Amino acid sequence: MTTLHITYFAALRDATGHAEETLTTEAVTAKALFHDLTAKYHWPFSEANILVAINDRYRPADSVLKEGDRVVFIPPVAGG
Amino acid sequence: MTTLHITYFAALRDATGHAEETLTTEAVTAKALFHDLTAKYHWPFSEANILVAINDRYRPADSVLKEGDRVVFIPPVAGG
């Protein structure tokens, strides 16, 4: 089990209902965590549209999560 | 014989020694006039580098000159 700090932005925050949480999970990779949270919160995003940042850097979806990591799933960006 | 008003700019004015003149010429086309003036003033330009404007519009080199035309030979442009 790994304890993580998760922050939600923009459309993902709206879909989740809160901006951050600390949770303990059995998910090993960022991708697995995304699927767990999608099931929990009924997120309307497919994984094809989401990037992940771990400790404030973009990381591959199969990155292994470590105790205390800050995880942010990045919904589609449309800035500028 | 045709009487023309000729204006010289930039490097062509320097090479000619004055900024304008009115002259009467046997040259029928702009190209012929350019060659006459090149011979007269020893201009250091080949015709490949010169454009011609007649009455303030770019015109083909073989344009026929008419009485009272304003003629300007345009040395290479390097503005901006």
Place this chain on the structure above:
Amino acid sequence: MSFQLTNQPINPLIESLHPHTGGIVTFEGLVRAINDDREVSSLEYEAYPELALHEGHAIISEVREQFDILEARAIHRAGHLAIGDLAVWIMSAAIHRKEAFEATEYIINAIKARVPIWKKEYYSDGEANWVRCDRCIHGL
């Protein structure tokens, strides 16, 4: 060479340039009154600041390596903006104009693709929506 994120109105700075500068190309992104045929009344930009700054600085570094430029600066707004407000300002300076055009276009394209700043559009009919740009990213 710099990337900034700000909650204040953008104050473009074109000074202290290298004396060899011959061309400056600036891009300004404004809040449009219309998007996808819907009338927009205002816009909210939300940033993930730590990652946005990291990616912004990385983009400026890339541009500096890939193009022969003397300067590159970008400033992106966050917060609530009105129609016509400046949302992003980008400037590249180079000896020759070609590189300045290329660098500025590279920066705005990279910002749109990678810098985590989201746009919520408020419409004149009272609705609001996070703008999606599905073509801009590759997902998990």
Place this chain on the structure above:
Amino acid sequence: MSFQLTNQPINPLIESLHPHTGGIVTFEGLVRAINDDREVSSLEYEAYPELALHEGHAIISEVREQFDILEARAIHRAGHLAIGDLAVWIMSAAIHRKEAFEATEYIINAIKARVPIWKKEYYSDGEANWVRCDRCIHGL
């Protein structure tokens, strides 16, 4: 939509834009301190005003026809300029940025090729020279 030639310092005007404007691309051409490895101390721009204005207006009309833009403006200086002075200022505004980049680049390329404005460089060693740009034109 306008083209101007001026003997006074250029005063860029980015206002009164259409509310659908989403992107503005600006090009500024400055007097460089160096050209072809020679140190330049100042520059003189000489225009053939009647033809320069005609070609300038024609370029703006072409850009308006060929690109989906909302605005295009260009101002070119004439007279004696110092290092760092603004010699030419160009702005295009469009709904989307791509068209604004293309229009601004088209305008500066066309100005360099067709608008009769000549540049005399004064060098720090006291010499002076009309700058040639043989690649820019097709001759008689």
